[in-house]
Amino acid sequence: MGHQYQVVSWNRQKRIYDGVVLTGILLFFGAFTLLQLKLHPEITFETLIIRATAVLAFLMLHIILCIGPLARLDKRFLPLLYNRRHLGVIMSLIALTHGVFSIYQFHALGNVNPILSVFISNPNYNSIGLFPFQILGFFALIIILIMASTSHDFWLHNLSPKVWKSLHMMVYLAYFLLVGHVILGVLQMEQSPYLIGLLALGAGIVTSLQWSAGSKKRNQEIGKEQVQDPFVKVCRVDDIAENRAKTVLIGKENIAVFKYDQKLSAVNNLCRHQNGPLGEGKILDGCITCPWHGYQYLPHNGQSPPPFTEKVETYDVKLIDGWVYVNPTPYAEGTPVEPCPIHSIIARN
Amino acid sequence: MENPEKANEEFYIGWQPMSPVAQMRFTRKISLLILVCVLFIASAFVYFQKGFSSSQFEYGDVTTISGMLTMTPFPMLSVNHGMDMDGQAVIQQIVLVGAGKHGAEAYIQQVEKKYGGQLDFSNVTISGFLIYHDGHTLMEVKELVPANPDKAPSTIPFTMSGEAYGSISGEIADPKCFFGVMKPGFGKPHLSCAARCIAGGIPPVLKSSTASGEAHYYIIVDHDGNPCNYSILPFVGDRVFLHGRIKTSGDWQFIFVDDLDKIVRVPDEMAYEGITCNTIQH
Ligand code: HEM
Ligand code: FES
Numbered sequence: 001m002g003h004q005y006q007v008v009s010w011n012r013q014k015r016i017y018d019g020v021v022l023t024g025i026l027l028f029f030g031a032f033t034l035l036q037l038k039l040h041p042e043i044t045f046e047t048l049i050i051r052a053t054a055v056l057a058f059l060m061l062h063i064i065l066c067i068g069p070l071a072r073l074d075k076r077f078l079p080l081l082y083n084r085r086h087l088g089v090i091m092s093l094i095a096l097t098h099g100v101f102s103i104y105q106f107h108a109l110g111n112v113n114p115i116l117s118v119f120i121s122n123p124n125y126n127s128i129g130l131f132p133f134q135i136l137g138f139f140a141l142i143i144i145l146i147m148a149s150t151s152h153d154f155w156l157h158n159l160s161p162k163v164w165k166s167l168h169m170m171v172y173l174a175y176f177l178l179v180g181h182v183i184l185g186v187l188q189m190e191q192s193p194y195l196i197g198l199l200a201l202g203a204g205i206v207t208s209l210q211w212s213a214g215s216k217k218r219n220q221e222i223g224k225e226q227v228q229d230p231f232v233k234v235c236r237v238d239d240i241a242e243n244r245a246k247t248v249l250i251g252k253e254n255i256a257v258f259k260y261d262q263k264l265s266a267v268n269n270l271c272r273h274q275n276g277p278l279g280e281g282k283i284l285d286g287c288i289t290c291p292w293h294g295y296q297y298l299p300h301n302g303q304s305p306p307p308f309t310e311k312v313e314t315y316d317v318k319l320i321d322g323w324v325y326v327n328p329t330p331y332a333e334g335t336p337v338e339p340c341p342i343h344s345i346i347a348r349n
Numbered sequence: 350m351e352n353p354e355k356a357n358e359e360f361y362i363g364w365q366p367m368s369p370v371a372q373m374r375f376t377r378k379i380s381l382l383i384l385v386c387v388l389f390i391a392s393a394f395v396y397f398q399k400g401f402s403s404s405q406f407e408y409g410d411v412t413t414i415s416g417m418l419t420m421t422p423f424p425m426l427s428v429n430h431g432m433d434m435d436g437q438a439v440i441q442q443i444v445l446v447g448a449g450k451h452g453a454e455a456y457i458q459q460v461e462k463k464y465g466g467q468l469d470f471s472n473v474t475i476s477g478f479l480i481y482h483d484g485h486t487l488m489e490v491k492e493l494v495p496a497n498p499d500k501a502p503s504t505i506p507f508t509m510s511g512e513a514y515g516s517i518s519g520e521i522a523d524p525k526c527f528f529g530v531m532k533p534g535f536g537k538p539h540l541s542c543a544a545r546c547i548a549g550g551i552p553p554v555l556k557s558s559t560a561s562g563e564a565h566y567y568i569i570v571d572h573d574g575n576p577c578n579y580s581i582l583p584f585v586g587d588r589v590f591l592h593g594r595i596k597t598s599g600d601w602q603f604i605f606v607d608d609l610d611k612i613v614r615v616p617d618e619m620a621y622e623g624i625t626c627n628t629i630q631h
Contacts, residue, residue, distance in 0.1 A: 013368060020380045024387045031391040042401050047532045055394050063383065076375045078361050079368060105531065106538075109449020110545035121541035123583065130587065134541060188537045194397040198390070282360045294362045 017083040021090060028056050046105045053098035054186075058178060058202075060091040061144075065175060065206045069213030071292075075280065078291055085151045092148035099141045102134070133185035140177040143170050156274065165275055179203055231318060231325035237264070237342060238322070245288075247279035250328040255315055257326055258283060258299045263339035265299035266315035266326050278312070301336040401532035406480045413476045414443070414488070415496060420469040422570045423552040424453040426488070427599065442599030444487040444552060444568070445475070446525045450542070452550025453490045460493050472496035482528040483564060485600055489525070509596040509603065516592045517567060517604060518615050519557030521585050523547050524566070527556065540586030547578045547585055555591055555604060567595065567604040580609040588615035 032052045036043050067084055070077040107117035118138055124130035147168055150156075156164045179199070187196055232250050240246045240259040247256045247269050254269040256279030267288065269279045276292030283289070287296035287305060297304055302312040311334030316327040319340055331337060361372050368376065416428035423444065430439040445453035461468050474494050480487040523546035526539065547553045555567040569591065571577040590613045594605040606612070 020384075024384050027384060028387050028391045031388050032395060035392055035395040039395060040398075040400050042532065044401075044406075044532050047401070051394070051398075052391075055390065059387065059390050075361075076372060077379070079372065079376045080379065082361075106542035107545060109451070111451070111549045112545070117541065117545055121544040122586070130537075130540070132541060133537070185538055190397070190399055192397045192399070194393065198393060198397075284360070284362075289360075289362060291361070 013079070014083050014086070017079075018086055021087055025056065025090070025094075028052070028059075032056075046101060050098055050101045050105065053094050053101070057091050057095035057098055058182065060087060060094065061171075061175060061178065062202045062206055064088055064091060065171070066209050069209040072213040072216060072277075073209070075291065081292055088151055089148045092144045095141055095144055099137065102137070106134075128184070129188070131184050133181050133183075136177045136181040136184070140174040140181060143174040143177075147171060147174075153273075161272060161275060175206070230327050230329060231316075232328055234324040234326055236322055237319060237324050240264075240324070243283040245279040245281070246324070247277065248326065250326075253315075253328045253330060255279075255326055255328065256288075257317060257324055258288060259342070260286075260299060262342045263299075264317045264319065264324060264342060265337065265339045266317045267297060267299060267302045268313040268315075268330065268333075270312070271295055272310040272312060300339050301334055303334045402482060405482065406528075407478050408489075410478060411476050411491065412479050412488070413474060415472065415474045416443070418445075418457070418468050418471060418473045418493075420454070420457070422574055422576050422603070423568065424457055425598075425601075426473070426475060440599050441486065442601050444485075444524060444601065445477075445490050446480075446487055446551050447549075448489060448491075450523075450525075450546040450549040450551065452552070454550055456490060457493060460495075464495055466495075468493075468495060480525060480528050483566070485524070485528060485566060487524055487528055509598045513595045514593070515595060516590050517555060517557050517565075517595070518588060518590045519555040519565075519567075520588050521547075521553055521569070521581060522556050523551050523585075524554045524568075525551050527554070537586070544582060544585045548582060550576075550578065552576070553578055553581055553585070555589075565602065567591075567602045570603055570605055571609060572605055572607055574603075574605055577606065577609055581606075581612065584612055584614070589613060590615060 029052055032055070033048060036048055036051075064084060064087055067077065067080045067087075071081040103114050103118060107114040107121065110117060112120070118134050119132075122130065122132035122134075124132065147170065150159065150164065150167060159167065182199060187199065232248070234248050234257055235246050237259070240257065243258075243260050245256040245258040247254065249255075255266050256269040256277075257264060257266045258279075260283045267278065269277055271278050271281075271290040271292065273290065273293055273295045276290045276295070278288055278290055278297065281289045281291040283299065284296075286298070288299050289296050295304065295310060296308075297310065297312055300314075302314045304310040313330035313333050314335050314337040315330055316337060317340045318325050319342065361368055367373075414426065414428060416426040419425050419427065426443040426445055428441045428443060430441055433439050445457075447453045447456050457468060472495070474496055475488065475490055476492045477488040477490045480489065521543070522539075523543040525546055526542060531539065531542065553569045555569055556564055557567065558564045569577065569581060571580070572593065591604050591606050592611075593607040596603045596605065
């Protein structure tokens, strides 16, 4: 399923996804505006826009950052991941509205260029209390816009998944900058313990989810005692469900061992699309199918079925007394490897 | 071990038109939960934020008003509202500002060029948008025309009186935003904007609150009564002590700062803002 960018794939599930996102946005703006007008009828239009877009974009960023680890921890969250890039692009547009309105309201129509004004109007760079918090938002917005404009698979392909992935890791930097933007900005003026509490709750949820998903990954690592040179013991063959895989991390090699049609095959666990966990996918119509966006690979050679061209590394697998062993030295991407048959062993057991 | 049939059913693929039923239920539940959270956050933010002031900016709502224009230290219009019960003239002083983050000076100079003469201390008619709060009025000038010179002056010229001397602590703000154009027009988020407005020629004010929460505003000028916008720029948005003579003109008070090189920031631990001494009374 490579080269998806050539096909404008807009299916029912994507439409539902975007519909839910849109509903959420309308609900937010509706509730925010109605309540502001009821509790604070003296609010100006600009402040209403600036605040509504700020809070919504920041909230959406929290949701975006939680989806990844949630899907890692519980596969039922995968549908949220599938169209996450739309969520990201919409969030970036809302954040841009906040940035543009803020710059217009606070910096335009003056005696210097508005963007320059963001940087020079408050020169207290060496103070924490008076720090010009706007620049933190400014750089976060730049990062968010770069990510949104390169989110298309076209860029993923042209930048190589590795560069693309590191580019998109900058979202954590953006998040960090924004926490500063909020703490040093509006929270210093509002000083409401409830708003501070909400921010702490948000940051707490994001960091703990990221941490637990990260530690789940670390737990897969294989201990040294399981090494049977050059093969490493993975698990009992019975521990792998039919058409599913077991993943292991041996040194730097992230490997998925699949069981299908009384055979075992091992491929690299990282999908060439966006490094999705192939080992959490499933064999469908004879192809390993990535759980994230459905890219497919043949288990015996790690190649996407034609006309697609994605390839992952393959590995030697063997079975001894019902134990699965894998050789962590990879073959080049797309190298055919004879699958290891299971039936004889099972018969012997 | 998983039932292979069931496992097949349960595997979600985004590019398929339908998602498995159990999965669909879960997704629906989660989506609803997220929507509830979204509503909660929207309400909680509005509920817990501080309110805004009742200041007013009548943007787009043109008022036309006549009076005497004075240019120093900042453009102001003195409007005669007739006599009060004691037979005293009721004079309102309106601080004039330009569009956006500019003072009114540049525009008035253009008008002076057009009519070929000084307008200081002359009668003019101004159309613009009123800005008012806490008993003080400003106007964003849209149009200014000199009044008929044959007509007798209708206002009492701008004078300052009631001199006092003292130290006042408070926050330096720009009155245009603070008195109504923006909400909130003070505090940390507003600091940069205030700096732009004051650099653009809008008269800076010191906003000083007493312990009981009553606010006083002082237009800041230098020792000789001239604008000092650039000297106080580094302190905009900050709480400072200003030391000097205090004079009144109509509804506005002015502070003539003794030494602009010796402005002191109020230490963080000092929560109380206010007038700390008020010595010489003439
Ligand atoms: C050019 C970039 C940005 C500028 C100049 C900027 C400026 C500001 C200003 C002036 C405020 C205070 C507004 C007020 O008092 O109501 C503010 C608040 C805030 N900003 Fe930004 N911002 C920028 C980017 C961002 C981005 C990218 C986000 C998040 C996605 C963000 C999130 C927030 C939040 C959550 C608040 C607090 C809520 C509020 O008071 O509106 N900002 N920002
Ligand atoms: S299909 Fe997108 S990461 Fe695998």
